[in-house]
Amino acid sequence: MPRDTHDRLDLFAEPSPEKSAGTSPLAERLRPRSFEDLAGQEAVVGPDRPLRKAIESDRLASLIFWGPPGCGKTTLASLIARHTKAQFVSFSAVTGGIPELREIIKTAEHRLATSGRRTVLFVDEIHRFNKAQQDAFLPHVERGTIILVGATTENPSFEVIAPLLSRSLVVTLQPLTEEALERILNRALHDVEAGLGATRLELTDEAKRRLLNYANGDARSLLTALEFVAGQVSSNETDVRRVDDPAMEAALLTKTLRYDKAGEEHYNLISAYIKSLRDSDPDGALYWLARMLEAGEDPKFIARRLVIFASEDVGNADPTGLLVATAVAQAVQFVGLPEAQINLAQGTTYLATRTKDNASYVGLLEAMNDAKSFGNLGVPLHLRNAVTSLMRDQGYGKGYRYVHDDPKAAESQTHLPEPLRGRRYFRPKDR
Structure with missing residues (x-):
């Protein structure tokens, strides 16, 4: 199905042989062009899964892809681009802004009015838009001017506005399994056209294991590291470029664990x-x-x-x-x-390794709940200090028993307001 290529980023365009040969990063060259090439996320887009059927039959609703880096969010967007009859437009919340978005919406409205063709708008890093900016999508999603496909590494519950979430299906993607990463790695090593097959690069089992551990469920990290390692290895006398575990360790240096202090x-x-x-x-x-x-x-x-x-x-x-x-x-x-x-x-x-008892915390929570529920209950008169004669005349301190002189006072003397008499907040566990 032909498309207006000026509306789409090169990310989803058919790569030319020259570009595939070397100018694009390995991760981009190996991006799957069909569901059969896709490794991982079978629970979401495996055969006969509802989302895959919706994409393949071009019956797509607005989606939010949520998952860690390198799990396939952009790849799934590219597969949507290949299957939909709608115009596919890619937009990044990192590099784009509201003025550019308005132009995209304006074009989408014109396209819908003149040809009846809808627009699928892929918004990468949608969480980078603040809540007010995300509001700009709402009326156009509601009217069907655009089918929104958002991608985010952050929890949509916190980073995407509720009205947009209620109009979208949130698709949770998991880090890629080791099996999926190994399939991607083997394809990269053997694919002559898009991968490194022509370079005769070989990895020992130990080197593969180290690389898979380094990737930490991230396909882009795996392929970027592999491409870097491939560039550091020279051929032997048989023209084979062999990478063992020490060479892999030296090339990778250190593994960065996925972590976001604010996320x-x-x-x-x-x-x-x-x-x-x-x-x-x-x-x-x-x-x-x-x-x-x-x-x-x-x-x-x-x-x-x-x-x-x-x-x-x-x-x-x-x-x-x-x-x-x-x-x-x-x-x-x-x-x-x-x-x-x-x-x-x-x-x-x-x-x-200590015995646990949260009685103090639980008791405080219950007391705070009563403090809010019952309002400003007065301090019982016998617990008040009579610092003036007027206060004594009004009964302040009357009947108070000093526990050091009267040991039984601690048991019989009440310390709570009348409506809360008999309440027990502190109930330590018998360990």
Whole structure:
């Protein structure tokens, strides 16, 4: 189906043989051109899956693709471009703005009015638009002027406005499995036209394993690293370019873990860490601690969470936990990285292995709920201090029993307002 190519980015255009031969990055050259070439995401677009049927039959509704980098969001958009009869327009929220978007919408309206042909608008990094800018899509999605296909690495619940979410199907994509990455790697090594097949590059099993681990579920990272490694290897006497594990390790240097201190992965890891502590699993807690530290998390943030955890979850089952957590926080401030990791590890294993009791925290929450529900209940007169004769005449302090002189006063004397008499907020667990 012919298209107005000026409306589309080269990303979705048919590559020329010359371009495929070397000027485009390997990840771009190997981008699948059919669902049969696609590796991974079978749960979403495998054979007979509803979304795949909708794309192949050109019955598409507005979509939001949500997933980590390199999982196939842009690839799925390119497959939509190949299957839809609508005009496909690609737009980046990083490089484009509202004026450009208005022009795209204006053209889409004209196209719909004159030819009846709708427009599929692919918006990469849609979370880069603020909430007010995202409002610009709403009337055109509602009227059917455009079919919106957005792509984001951030949780749409937080980054995409609710009215837009309610008009779109959110498609969650997972990091690619090792099996899917291995299929992509093998294709890259053997494809003569688009891949590296003509270079006679060979990887040992150990080198492949290191590269797959390095990719961390990201196909683009895998292919970018492979292309870099291929450029560093010279041929042997048989014209084969062989890469073993030490050569792969030297080329890759280090693996960067996926992490965003301001994004969802930040909250996912700290959540896993706290839940491991709460369930008294020091091994799980140490692993998530290591993940955060390796990814560059601020150690002071972790230390603050330990201090909170010591009171919230350990509580009076072991009051020493708060002292240890506070000492760890001070040590982190005083020592700094990398040695402060040792302090965090000690605090983590100590708190993970303590008996847990959240009675203080639960009691506070219940008391705060009553404080809001019952309003400004007056302090019982016997608990008030009579600092003037007028206050004494009004009954302030009358009937108060001093517990040091009257030990039974602690049991019989009430300390709550009358509507809350008998309430129990603090219920420590019998361990």
